[in-house]
Amino acid sequence: MATRILIVDDHPIMCQGLRTALSKHTDVEIVGEANCGLDAVRRVEELNPDVVIMDVELPDIDGIEATRQIVSDHRTKIIAFSGYARGSYAQGMFDAGARAYLLKQCIEKELMEAINAVMAGQTYLSADMAKTMGYEQAAGIIDRKGAQLEGLTSREREVLKLLAEGKTTSDIADALHVDVSTVKTHRMHLENKLKLHSTADLIKFAIKAGLVHL
Structure with missing residues (x-):
């Protein structure tokens, strides 16, 4: 193709x-x-x-x-x-x-x-x-x-972006119309793929990668 x-x-x-x-x-x-x-x-x-x-x-x-x-x-x-x-x-x-x-x-x-x-x-x-x-x-x-974004799915990017914007797990679930457990699963995948294990580190990554900007 x-x-x-x-x-x-x-x-x-x-x-x-x-x-x-x-x-x-x-x-x-x-x-x-x-x-x-x-x-x-x-x-x-x-x-x-x-x-x-x-x-x-x-x-x-x-x-x-x-x-x-x-x-x-x-x-x-x-x-x-x-x-x-x-x-x-x-x-x-x-x-x-x-x-x-x-x-x-x-x-x-x-x-x-x-x-x-x-x-x-x-x-x-x-x-x-x-x-x-x-x-x-x-x-x-x-x-x-930013190069690591290639390994994320579109939904994982959405979750990361919303997390970096200060949304809680419940807020993200409501915004994406999914269960809280689904958001937690996406977050676990993000942490494993990016080798980051705190909310602060995920937010820093999102800013550096251009998903959100100050």
């Missing part, structure tokens, strides 16, 4: 270039485009793509905030696609939940490598970006708690 991709960029010529490059590959399918952050969030809700290729600098909300909103509710993978080799941009995108960071001058082969990597549950940082930042700093950026 082809990987379904949403392109997010406020420059039509960049969207067209990506569409042209990716259309050569039978294992990917472009399902739509968005030209701003809020539209990206709406289009993900509508289309449920496997991967979003996300510009960082966008009108209304930027790519970092759009990524944070998308990964908090969906299992869609985000590939940051930026014209800027800035460590702060890469850090922000990975912290928000992106799985890859590419520079816009990357070659088509590298773009496909990034798509395949994130679909396999891996992180990816372009070679040029890693060289610009320094490999030690680059390794530190991609080794983040």
